Amino acid sequence: MNHVSLNVALYGPQARWAMTERGRGAVERDASNLVIGPSAVTWDGEALTIDIHEGDTRLFVPWQRKVTGRVRVYPEALNRAAFALDPKESHIWHCLAPCARIEVEMQSPGLSWSGKAYLDHNRGAEPLETGFNTWHWSRAHLKDGALVCYEGERGDGSLFASALRFGADGVPEPVDLPPIAGLPDSKWGINRRTRSDIGVAEVRRTWEDTPFYARSELASRFLGEEVTAVQESLDMRRFSSRLVQYMLPYRMPRRKA
Template structure:
């Protein structure tokens, strides 16, 4: 949905603009988002192949086999990024939610709680821990439907809480909070108070929710001209939590400067 090539093409053939995005943070950081054409894409009900990488669902886990190279500004060669990620849902949610009245944008939290196992051979790192799995789809460009959005998710002692809010393209506002039980079933709950966050280094406005109207940015993982992803210390449902938060500004995404910059972070190959 962020592909500059797909945008320029008129968005007629999404399978001709496929990529696997991998973001590793920390001392061994890597960034992967190489777009490939239709000839490099295969899919069926349980499998998706994009170039040399593949994603498959076996009924128990989502397995992601990564065979990619990283992208760095002003560096012409790529470092190999190789490994396997396995996501084990603790519960599956079958209910999807429309983010607009026309139902042009759908969000589906598939697994509000999950386990993850990461085994990377290049760079040589591995870990296991908590995970989350969701899915977005739409019938119109994202920048048509939205000006901004803010999203956050936290594991609770039982289940998880997700907050979603923003401004649609027509200027109307939306906001919701969903608590997912241990069985994955969602239940709307009252929105916690707004907790303002400092802007990112690129001056992207950030916002989240917290029981006490206060949250702390522990780390900013992704900081771009139109998108920021952060780790927060917050409080939801009476619990002290570590939350993942993202803020997106689609007006910035649509600017000529950002569209000029994107290919440097998202190269394209035919296969």
């Protein structure tokens, strides 16, 4: 509660990145509301509304550009089952809405769109860098539901991997893992991996490329369907390096309110 932030990442010609950390004095929450400084997240039983009032952060740039607007996420189905990512259940992943609709209305920068969305949640009893060395995650909307693949290496060196198909009702069903599809390393040298029916996938765009994390759009094939997938790869060993730890405060400044 003393280290809270709202992360906003906009890609494209008007790209913005906001992730300002705030202390417990700037945070309020109850069952349906979370207030983080000037921004807020609210659930009304139908949609998750994210009111954004932030400033962007850029390495070694002292001034901020406004990042303001409203995002509304409408789950098409809700999943109540959460999954442990380790035997001690120190890390829990919950895919709340495998399929959802999104409406984005940004004032600064001036952008708006609507489309498909996804909503999940992670929580843990220890730092991520303690529990994991690496992970690879991908998800894709199907004609009827969605497929999510999750795999990686835990901090103790053990491996985990799973594939879940979510039906239109949001209920998860384990399915056989598709074959591994290797991807080219990111520009920062992050090893990327996904799954595909034919063991082949194509990187269409890399949206985020950092020293320890990469997020990409893929062309892939799941359960016999040609799909557009979102994929991420995370390297917590890189995250823990001295260089990255030195850079983090420039990308994630701390504010009192």
